[in-house]
Every structure is written in C-alpha cells, then in structure tokens.
Amino acid sequence: MDDKQILHDLLKFHGHYCWAGVGGLRMGLTALRILGVQRTGAKALHAIIETGYNHSAGCFADGIQYATGCTLGKGNIERNPKGKLAVTLIDKKHNKAVRVAYRPASALMQKIVNAPFTRKRGLGIPPDQIPKEEQEEVVNLMWEAPEQDIMLIGPVTDREWQEEEEITRLVLCEGCGELVAESYMRVVNGKPVCMDCSGYSV
Template sequence: MNRDELLKIGIAFHGHKCPAMPLGLRAGLAAMEKLGSQRAGNRELYVISDTGKRHAMSCFLDGLQVATGCTYGKFNIEKRYHDKIGFTLIDRKQKKAVRVTMKPEFQAKALQSEFVKQRRSGVPATEVPAEIIDPLVKRVWTLPIEEMFDVGEPFDYEMTEPKSVFRTEQCSRCGALVFEKGARLHDGKPVCQECWPHHE
C-alpha cells in the first residue's frame, strides 16, 4: 500500500477528512519504521494508546489503526484513557517496543487551527469547508516527522499473544451462544450477561 492509498483508506475508514487522522497515520508509520516492522496482518504488533474519549484529536487513533493494522477487531490495541496524544507500539516477534508522543509545541499550535476553531464552535467535521481542511491535511501529510512527533529509541518489551476463545456455551435463558469467557452461572446454568440477574 503506498502512502496515497493509505491516506484514502484512512479517510474512508474514519468517515471524514480532518488533520488528526492523518497524524495518526504518520505516527504509526514512523513507529513501524523505527522498529523495522510490517503492518500487522494478524496480531504481530500491538498498540497501547494514551488517547481517551471526548477530547480533541482523538481521531488520531483511527489513523494509527489503519497504519499499523492494530485494530479493535483484532484486539491488538488498547486505550489507556490518559487523554494524551501518544502511544507505545510493540512488535511481539522482535520483542521490541517504541514510544511515540506528539510534540507539545506542535500540538498547541495545531489546537489553534481554523479547523479546531470551527469544531469548537460546534461545526461537525464533515461540514468544515474543504478550503480549511485540505491545506491542513496536506501539511501534516508532508511535514518532517520530527517537527510533529518525538519517536523514541526501541526498547525491550515482551508480550505473549493470548489464545483466541472458540468454545461457546448456550445461554439457558435466551439461547444465545456465548464465547465461554462471557458466560456466567446462574442456578448452576450458563447465562449470557444480558440475562444475568444483575440486569433485572
């Protein structure tokens, strides 16, 4: 996948054009380059993201998922909810990790952008005019990485891969199949968590 394709896929996946998603793409690519890693087809890579929810630039995480192949569907990503723009990328095979954080000066300036002003005043990202968004996207797509992020040196990091659960149990109340970790026992019979008495 070349860079332009990646940007296109990122925008399609994310749902709108904004500067933070491409920043996630750039940061993810930089981290992979630092470790000499390829995009995760399976769960070779793992992301621990500092981002949270309901804060500006959280779109960053979607770019990070697209670039690294660390996705919620593959459960090789987790959020720390520390409300910062940074992450650790782990390469399980190499047993190495790298820390990437957004430069505070860059972030502070980016939060003054016309795009952010519009968002702050309540304009949805899809309705911010292209003449405001496009130059910002181009800028973050082309700026040297060291102007935007601190990419650390690789360090040792061991992380084993948990086995997927394939076994199911059937909920004795609604009949749903529950992967075994999710089933609970009620009167000695398996129940799903929606049927678990705590919900009544």
C-alpha cells in the first residue's frame, strides 16, 4: 500500500497504534474497491460488522468506519456480533454487497502473535506505554501484507436494501428540558416527556 496518508489519519482518529484498527482499514478499503464505490459522507453505503463487545481486536470497527465513512453517528453501521473481524459492506444504490473477513496466513499470524507489541498487550500493558517502534512494527505488518495473506474476499451478491424512515422531529421534554427525538418521547399525564422523566422503562 503506497498512500500512507489514510493510515496516518486513521491512527490519529483511532488514538493508538494497533493491528486490528489497521486491519479494519484495509478490509474496508478492499470492500470499497470490490464494490466499485467511494468512501462517502452521505448514507449511500451501509456496513455490518461482526466484532462483538468487550473482546480484543474490537478496534477493527474504527478501521471500517474510517475507510468506508459508515459511522455510528450516521447510523449506517451496525453489529452482527460474532466475535469475528469481518464486514459486509452494502452499496444501497445498486443493491450489491460484499463480505470481507480477516483470515490471516499462518506466517503472518505468527509474526503478529510473537511481536513485542502483542505480547505486551497480552500482559495488559496499554498500547501507549509500548515503545513507538514496536507499535509501528505491528501496524506495518498489517498495512504491508498482501491481501491474500490477511483477508478472505467473498463474492459480490445482490442485497436489496430497504431504508428505514428517519424520524426528523426533535422536541423538548417538559420534565428536564432536554432535546429528544420524537419517537423516544412518552406521554405522562398528558405531557410529553423523555424516557428518563416518564418513569417507564421502555
């Protein structure tokens, strides 16, 4: 990979150096290329990631967000939690999708497992307390690996996309005065209130 600018930008956004974030970046970029689409700030793409909660390598998700422009804020990324470093990217305009999954060649896997960075992370040392050159070593392993050594690229498939209607109205809660999306408001004694002020749990 020649253009390192996006790698530097990702690492700055993500906040630390790690192989999983870089893996997400590479797999996101590959998914874009396979679908023949560009990263977008609009909602033309939708990503479904398979990383779960509270496990290592969750940083993969930030790489996907950065590569594709599918973000939590726009709501066009979601989890299908299976504990895997995989993404299905959907081109909503053309109703096409591709799944790209992390499937490391054993030689690369060994290099990453044996790298000082990985061993120190395994001992619970935070990434920012590991020497810079050791951080860069694992980042470069992921960034420079041939595609076939790190990922499995699935076929492009037809994927019909039904866009859910976005509720655009925001209203003020008569209890706390905070701004709330209308679909989350409740009515108590004839007054519109937020979930916190309603006393209801759902």
